[in-house]
Amino acid sequence: MQPIFITGIGTGIGKTLVSAVVTEALGGHYWKPVQAGFDEGTDAGWVGERIGAKRVFPELYRLRLPASPHIAAREEGIEISTDRIAAALPEVRPLVVEGAGGLLVPLNDRQFVVDLIKRLDATVILVSRNYLGSINHSLLTAEVCRMxxxxxxxxxxxxxYLHYEQEIVRWSGIPHLGSIPFGKIPGVEFVAEQAGKMGPALRRALGITQ
Incomplete structure (x- = not known):
């Protein structure tokens, strides 16, 4: 089984919450190889608090500056390497890998998140947050996937926000796996509840029979 890569239509759209839900639904493990900014905690720490720290692998790149990964890495005098990330990919499956931002976020001066996905030969789950403008951002993301x-x-x-998920699904030609309602405090119980609801659809889409 190939790793499952969680990416989305931008930053701050709920990839970490979705990653926790998908990991819990599949009984898998979680890894975010590149973390940029951690003064308010890390995404790995957030996920670990909700599904158990033993199911979370540490980051390969833990960068202090909350900026685009290529800039945060440059500030520390290093360069993010997709080859190094691929070599460090945990062998456990199912493995959920969370990306940084969207598909065209730069990792270095030559490569983007989309290049990392191809290097890992990962299966993608796209996250879209419902807000004014997200139709355009969602369809642009789907187009990059096709390209x-x-x-x-x-x-x-x-x-x-408004109910246009099915329109995005129809226009993009990409299936609907689930919707997560707004939750003020998405804690352990919330993640478990959403995982239970989404599990069957996820397993069918990913070809998991066990």
Missing amino acids: HGLRVAGWIFNDQ
Whole structure:
């Protein structure tokens, strides 16, 4: 089974919450190889508090500056290497890998998140948060997936604004896997509840029979 890569239509759209839900639903493990900014905690720490720290692998790049990864790395005199990330990929499956920002976020001066997905030969789950403008951002993201020949399992929608998930699904041609309602405190119980609801659809989409 290939790793499952969680990416989305931008920053702050709920990839970490979706990553926790997907990991819990599949009984898998979580890894975010590149963390940029951690003064308010890390995404790995957030996920670990909700599904158990033993199921979370430490970051390969832990960068202090909350900025685009290529800038944060440059500030520390290093360069992010997709080859190094691929070599460090945990062998456990199911493995959920959370990306940084969206598909065209730069990792270094030459490569973007989309290049990392291809290097890992990962199956993609796209996250879209419902807000004014997200139709455009969602369809642009779907177009980049097509341009690069990515293997996409489907959409997971987060938050509530207006009900246009099915239009994004129809226009993009990418299946709907689930919707996560807005929760003020998405804690352990919330993640477990959403995982239970989404599990069957996720397993079918990913071809998991056990």
